[in-house]
Amino acid sequence: MSSDRYHQHFFVSWDQLHRDVRTLCHQMIERDFKGIVAITRGGLIPAALIARELNIRLIDTVCIKSYDHMDQGGLDIMKGVDHDGEGWLLVDDLVDTGKTARAVRKMLPNAHFVTIYAKPDGRPMVDQYLTEVAQQCWIQFPWDMGVAYVEPLVDQMKR
Ligand SMILES: O=P(O)(O)OC[C@H]1O[C@H](OP(=O)(O)OP(=O)(O)O)[C@H](O)[C@@H]1O
Ligand SMILES: O=c1[nH]c(=O)c2nc[nH]c2[nH]1
């Protein structure tokens, strides 16, 4: 699927991401997980932050690729795990169409699956998420952005 379907951008700063992950952790504080399975690569950073908040030291990965920047291709599963997810927390940064989540759910049907952000089409695939984002929005994560100079408005208007 091509990037034409994204008409808006939803920008997430490091601060915002950290706050969002901590809020999600508050909602999971009573749970006792054996460990975390992070879906690479996007799930790695939320997984590290969650591991710190919930004091989880055992972390595994499912390695999977679906997008080349904003273009969705076929799923390339490079590494799985050897259990069904019972007692484990499964973490990704977001769910969009739900294609990645559907494939990982098949591998780990009993894991508790969380994402920080969820778009409507993929939302039913996860057990818990923090923030809903419109389907036509591309979520811009802080690791994909940099700090750049912005011209003053008056100068922009002259052009
Ligand atoms: O719900 P979907 O439409 O399947 O999209 C969601 C997936 O896409 C992104 O991963 P991507 O394949 O871009 O790899 P990355 O995590 O390495 O950036 C994101 O991190 C999710 O894993
Ligand atoms: O950085 C990203 N932002 C998104 O909105 C998205 N959807 C699928 N994969 C994505 N990656």
Ligand SMILES: [Mg+2]
């Ligand atoms: Mg990913």
